[in-house]
Amino acid sequence: MMKKLISLLLFNLSLTFAFGQPYTETVYKPGIASIEFYNESKQGSIPILPLNSNERVVIAFDDLSGQTGNYYYTVEHCDANWNSSRLSPAEYLQSFTEDQFLTYKYSTGTYRKYVHYEIKFPNANLIPKYAGNYILKVYEDGDxxxxxxxxxxxIINSRVSINANVVQSNDPLKRLTNQKLNFxxxxxxxxxQNPNTDMRVYVTQNLRPDAGLLNTKPTYxxxxxxxxxxxxxxxxxxxxEFRLFDMRSLKAGARNIERIFRDTANVVLLNLDINRANEAYSFQYDNNGNFLxxxxxxxxxxxxxxxxxxxxTLDAKKNGADGSAYVVGRFNNYQLNDKSKLRYDPEDGRFFTRQFLKQxxxxxxxxxxxxxxxxxxDIVIEGSHYETENDYQLFVYYRPPGSRWEELAGFQQVNTGSRR
Structure with missing residues (x-):
């Protein structure tokens, strides 16, 4: 019965993609954890590569089943909205159209056994021809x-220049809470030929999918x-500023960790988190939502x-009947689902959950x-301040005359620290 349900889900998923729904970053198979995808020059960096360069991205993940799988991957060209460009793979890929994960290692000396997979792209088997957005798909058994x-x-082909800066909001009612990006x-x-149709700029804050905005028309x-x-x-x-905990060692506590112990598995208890909505701004170092x-x-x-x-554990100063709390970051792609949802304990008025995470x-x-x-x-619990240190990413897309796809023609990341 379960196999039939999974098959039906995957079939519906393929129909959704076929009819042009935008792609998202999603994990479909239970037991897949610690997915890393970054430019090999720096761990945790944005997976962005210059076209026809020697730079590569690292694709890595763990299979918590502890058994080896038959994993393949490919990429598909997309537009600025992450809809399929509807091109044939032969048009945007050189060599082959898919590759297999042949490099893997078993965990050693760990409580939880797993298999670690890792590969670098582009390689001799898979090379993109065009600049643009690509969705990486990892799948099983070549299916x-x-x-x-x-x-x-x-994949970027730098053909434009970008000048951007961040200032306080122009809205008098938002000057203490908002940041205005001009570029x-x-x-x-x-x-x-027509800037309103040939050029589009996607802007986001700290790579948050819920903070993305596609600019389709310039002011002038x-x-x-x-x-x-x-x-x-x-x-x-x-x-x-993001909350943060340091779990690099399971032998001694570190930042924001109250206690570490071992039962049938490693257990880490974080310090109690409180509602910060009405607190004054306080600077603290973070990774702007990232994980390492x-x-x-x-x-x-x-x-x-x-x-x-x-x-x-969260003291949200709210009742469970008023709403639901979720814990998010780039480690779970800011997704609001059952896995990220906190449960409410009416006895102490707090929300709690647990996440299974790698060191x-x-x-x-x-x-x-x-x-x-x-x-x-997030402002309801976290608050909002114009002083907060943030990264803003700008992706400039260009559609050449007569072409059927959009290129990524420019990228810039600007940090609000330049205002200090």
């Missing part, structure tokens, strides 16, 4: 309908410069980093979903 997980990849894109000698045009500084756009809540898999207890984090049940350093925050409105917001 693309048996998806394991998806991740977003960026200019200069397309130089590119053939741009000055020669070859597209200026985006309208007072009503790209005005973001500054939010708060690091192990100080061993020699090779990939295979001797252990897993632990990490317990989160490392993790940023996280809490999102509140109101029962009456259904609206999701």
């Amino acid at each position: 693309k309908s048996k998806l394991v997980f998806t991740r977003k990849l960026y 200019t894109v200069d397309y130089g000698s590119l053939r741009v 045009i000055r020669g070859t410069q597209l200026v985006y500084n309208d007072v009503n756009i790209n005005d973001y809540p500054g939010r708060n 898999i690091i192990n100080q207890d061993g020699y090779d984090t990939r295979v001797d980093g252990d897993y632990a049940w990490v317990y989160f 490392g350093v993790y940023d996280y925050e809490y999102i509140w979903v109101d029962s009456a409105t259904g609206k999701a917001s």
Whole structure:
């Protein structure tokens, strides 16, 4: 019965993609954990590569079943909205159209046994021809309908220049809570017949999928410069610095950890988290929502980093009947689901949950979903301040005249620390 349900789910999933729904970063197979996808020059970096360069991305993950699987991967070209470009793989890929994970290692000296898979891309078997967005698909047994997980990849052909800066909001009511991003894109000698259709700029804060905004129309045009500084756009809540815990070692406590012990598995109890919505801003170092898999207890984090049940407890100053709390970060792609949802304990008025995580350093925050409105917001629990240190990413997409796809023609990341 379970196999039939899974087959039906995958079939419906393939139909959804076929009819043009945008791709997201999702894990489809239970037991797949600690997915890392970054430019090999720096762990945790954005998986962005210059076209036809020698740079590569690292694709790594653990299979907690402890058994080896038959995993394959491919990439599919997408537009700025992560819809399929509807191109044949032969058009945007050189060599072959898929590759197999042949490199794997078994965990050593860990409580939880797992198999670690890792590969670097592009390689001799899979090379992209065009710049643009690509969705990475990992699947089983060479069957693309048996998806394991998806991740977003960026191949850039730098053809524009970007000048961006972050200031306080122009709205008097938001000056203490919001940050305003202004930027200019200069397309130089590119053939741009209509800037409103040929150029699009996707902006996001700390790579949050819930903070993305596609700019399709510049405020005004000055020669070859597209200026985006309208007072009503790209005005973001500054939010708060992320909460963070340091689990690089399971032998001694570290930042935000109250207690570590071993039962049938490693257990990590975090300090009680409180509602910060009405607190004054306080700077603290974080990784802007990111996570890093690091192990100080061993020699090779990939295979001797252990897993632990990490317990989160939140005093949200709210009742469970008012809404639901979720714990999110890049470690779970900010997804609001049963796995990230906290349960409410009416006896002490607190929310709690646990996550099974590999040793490392993790940023996280809490999102509140109101029962009456259904609206999701992190500000309700975390607060928002214009002083908060954030990264803003700008992706510039260009559609050449007569082409059937969009290129990624420019990228820039700007940090609010430049305002200090």
